Amino acid sequence: SPQAARIDFMAAPGPGFQAHDATAPVPPTGRVHRLDLRVQEVQREVAPGVRQQLWTFNGTAPGPVLRGRVGDTFEITLSNDGSVDHGVDFHAGALAPDGPMRPIEPGERLTYRFTATKAGIWMYHCSTMPMLLHIGNGMYGAVIIDPPGLAPVDREYVLVQSELYLGPPDEPGDLAKMQAERPDAVVFNGHATQYAHHALTARAGDRVRFWVLDAGPSRSSSFHVVGGQFDTVYAEGRWLLRPADPGGAQVLQLHPAGGGFVETVLPEAGHYPFVSHAMVDAERGARGVIEVSAR
Amino acid sequence: SPQAARIDFMAAPGPGFQAHDATAPVPPTGRVHRLDLRVQEVQREVAPGVRQQLWTFNGTAPGPVLRGRVGDTFEITLSNDGSVDHGVDFHAGALAPDGPMRPIEPGERLTYRFTATKAGIWMYHCSTMPMLLHIGNGMYGAVIIDPPGLAPVDREYVLVQSELYLGPPDEPGDLAKMQAERPDAVVFNGHATQYAHHALTARAGDRVRFWVLDAGPSRSSSFHVVGGQFDTVYAEGRWLLRPADPGGAQVLQLHPAGGGFVETVLPEAGHYPFVSHAMVDAERGARGVIEVSAR
Amino acid sequence: SPQAARIDFMAAPGPGFQAHDATAPVPPTGRVHRLDLRVQEVQREVAPGVRQQLWTFNGTAPGPVLRGRVGDTFEITLSNDGSVDHGVDFHAGALAPDGPMRPIEPGERLTYRFTATKAGIWMYHCSTMPMLLHIGNGMYGAVIIDPPGLAPVDREYVLVQSELYLGPPDEPGDLAKMQAERPDAVVFNGHATQYAHHALTARAGDRVRFWVLDAGPSRSSSFHVVGGQFDTVYAEGRWLLRPADPGGAQVLQLHPAGGGFVETVLPEAGHYPFVSHAMVDAERGARGVIEVSAR
Numbered sequence A, B, C: 001s002p003q004a005a006r007i008d009f010m011a012a013p014g015p016g017f018q019a020h021d022a023t024a025p026v027p028p029t030g031r032v033h034r035l036d037l038r039v040q041e042v043q044r045e046v047a048p049g050v051r052q053q054l055w056t057f058n059g060t061a062p063g064p065v066l067r068g069r070v071g072d073t074f075e076i077t078l079s080n081d082g083s084v085d086h087g088v089d090f091h092a093g094a095l096a097p098d099g100p101m102r103p104i105e106p107g108e109r110l111t112y113r114f115t116a117t118k119a120g121i122w123m124y125h126c127s128t129m130p131m132l133l134h135i136g137n138g139m140y141g142a143v144i145i146d147p148p149g150l151a152p153v154d155r156e157y158v159l160v161q162s163e164l165y166l167g168p169p170d171e172p173g174d175l176a177k178m179q180a181e182r183p184d185a186v187v188f189n190g191h192a193t194q195y196a197h198h199a200l201t202a203r204a205g206d207r208v209r210f211w212v213l214d215a216g217p218s219r220s221s222s223f224h225v226v227g228g229q230f231d232t233v234y235a236e237g238r239w240l241l242r243p244a245d246p247g248g249a250q251v252l253q254l255h256p257a258g259g260g261f262v263e264t265v266l267p268e269a270g271h272y273p274f275v276s277h278a279m280v281d282a283e284r285g286a287r288g289v290i291e292v293s294a295r
């Protein structure tokens, strides 16, 4: 398509573009978390020179990162400010989908209440069919439930991988491309080149934790930090590696809707790219940079 | 293709269609299990309004689920009632392929004897080249070898994910589509919409175990239950999560020929979809529903 | 393309073709390992009747296997004997990419020094953009860092899976095919049919270890030995299965840049194929044979 053909994956985001803040939120102190989640259809740059209409939770794709601890309750008020039906599904809680995940019409609202009984990084997304289209158009986000005793680190980021299937400028994505699994770009936190040009930051010797969620809708991820090694890997609720283990990992392997975190100590100042090591995806946007300053 | 173009992924199976029974068989009490496995070429509905010739073991795709315990011996008599060469390969046992996996001609039979020394859910499939075509045409199934001490649950299902590459009506699948990895549908237990219309069942509070095998031939799976969380995950012979662990899982991540099981307690009455969360596949059939009734 | 259309995946390699030696190197005794790594552009058969220009490390794709122990230091002298810029990235060590991974011009050299602090099988590859093209054209290899206490086995092989995207005869691969993830072949150790015709060998009862690295650039792997079962699985720095565990595995599941090893005891004489069980890839070259002789 004309828009896809003109993506320059080396170019900086356009003037005025604000990179999505990848900093992980601090877990709030209370045990009940209330959030207004508004479905908003917005127009936004997703790659240099490429604008799309996105269907979002609270104006951004991905939507806000929620965070809490095992046992916390989340009370979400979903409002549909969009033009078509939408809904929401939180993987972080267990409940019958019939009521809380039902589609609501424009102008309606519903309350979605769940208790987080299990740790992990959980996807949430629009629950309205076809979900391929609603997720593919921007309706996804992450809920982090800390494993008990999770140690603090120096820097903590959240990266959500997703695919872009471009439609005409300022219009929604192309369902036919989604059905053919023909993405025009694969991105972290919603924009193809934002973190290549607005790098994440750390200092030499910092322990950095990356929470990674593969929102898909359809492609797997193989998350890697160039120049780094993961001494800690936690995936789908399970510790796979801890710092005292003799082994290390080069990739965090995720399928769509899978998530986890990795930790690495970046040893010296410099520029450390991160990618999905599925290189076809790295070349079409699944990359960024961590800029590490001298301590 | 004309058949692919007219699949209605929302439609019910046609009149007279019998949904594949997903209930896991009970492990038999003996230690030697004998089975006649007949290769039969049948014509069958695989999606609403779509019929294919399938190459099957015992008339269905997937073939029968075999089950036993570590140390059990299986003695299989394979008969080729088809029109071309076929054979069989059981991942559940270790042996030199030369004899037991050899192709046999129509009208021939062979005996395949193996002892199951390791637990897991193991694929079996036709061993005749091109296996892409024989598996893609329906020749696959599962052998369950229970891990020692596996606790009983309230419901136990077996779901085998596979791809459909449609040929003309009532003819075999299209090899060129298989070679291009262009499936027309991705299904559980052989039909695109059977479990959306003939739901699996459970009662509120039931612990439900899903044995899942990705038969491919070529695509990975990301098995998810909407509204549920997995507190138990066992994949490729390894416990990844047990109920006492603080973490939980949203997906069971499998590559072709990979298998495992997950458990979830469905907390209340309602309709819980299950999917491969690779949404392109969920939209083309990799979904179903668990109908949970009040206790 | 004409070259792709004429691949005969059943044919033997051409006259004079030397199969890539899959035998794992013995870990050297010293603690500092020095290696000259020369980028060389060569013309070579990659499938029966198909020749490509490959960009290589030391003349072969994959490049040499490096091996050592936790704590060892590697000192690599990279020389660019090619016609375009190249560089190198070793996942086996942690360091700022800025200096050591920089592209160097033809005729230049650099020294890349790293200490291996973590065990595993680690990818190395050209670090010059577009990496999709440089890896897709042959610039990849493996570094094995033994887990402490790794027991000796009877046979030990290294298999690196990669994709081929054919260009015209004796020219480099086709970037457009790489960008569309349309491989013409998927191979182990660089040639589509070498191990089907020049089998790996073992004796009945041997414990065989396969180190497997998925070099991509873009496709996942599902490594399987027909007739065998894995009683030992180590992936991305983590033991998943040991022989005393009651479970076994049929596949080693890897995403691009992921690696590990599996062990199996091949019980009797015969021919045991190995494949990526993503059957579309097995049919286009991701297979070989282990010939097991009587003890």
Ligand SMILES: [Cu+2]
Residues within 6 Å of the ligand: A224, A225, A226, A227, C089, C090, C091
């Ligand atoms: Cu790297």
Ligand SMILES: [Cu+2]
Residues within 6 Å of the ligand: A224, A277, C089, C091, C123, C125, C257
């Ligand atoms: Cu890399």
Ligand SMILES: [Cu+2]
Residues within 6 Å of the ligand: A089, A090, A091, B224, B225, B226, B227
């Ligand atoms: Cu869900």
Ligand SMILES: [Cu+2]
Residues within 6 Å of the ligand: A089, A091, A123, A125, A257, B224, B277
């Ligand atoms: Cu979901």
Ligand SMILES: [Cu+2]
Residues within 6 Å of the ligand: B089, B090, B091, C224, C225, C226, C227
């Ligand atoms: Cu097999």
Ligand SMILES: [Cu+2]
Residues within 6 Å of the ligand: B089, B091, B123, B125, B257, C224, C277
């Ligand atoms: Cu198999």
Ligand code: NA
Residues within 6 Å of the ligand: A089, A090, A091, A092, A093, A094, A095, B226, B227, B228
């Ligand atoms: Na949920």
Ligand code: NA
Residues within 6 Å of the ligand: A186, A187, A188, A191, A192, A193, A194, A195, A196, A285, A286, A287, A288
């Ligand atoms: Na990016």
Ligand code: NA
Residues within 6 Å of the ligand: B089, B090, B091, B092, B093, B094, B095, C226, C227, C228
């Ligand atoms: Na087998």
Ligand code: NA
Residues within 6 Å of the ligand: B186, B187, B188, B191, B192, B193, B194, B195, B196, B285, B286, B287, B288
């Ligand atoms: Na289905």
Ligand code: NA
Residues within 6 Å of the ligand: A226, A227, A228, C089, C090, C091, C092, C093, C094, C095
């Ligand atoms: Na590195």
Ligand code: NA
Residues within 6 Å of the ligand: C186, C187, C188, C191, C192, C193, C194, C195, C196, C285, C286, C287, C288
């Ligand atoms: Na091969």
Ligand SMILES: [Zn+2]
Residues within 6 Å of the ligand: A055, A085, A086, A087, A126, A127, A128, A134, A139
């Ligand atoms: Zn929506």
Ligand SMILES: [Zn+2]
Residues within 6 Å of the ligand: A271, A291
């Ligand atoms: Zn800088």
Ligand SMILES: [Zn+2]
Residues within 6 Å of the ligand: B012, B013, B014, B017, B197, B198
């Ligand atoms: Zn019916």
Ligand SMILES: [Zn+2]
Residues within 6 Å of the ligand: B055, B085, B086, B087, B126, B127, B128, B134, B139
């Ligand atoms: Zn067959």
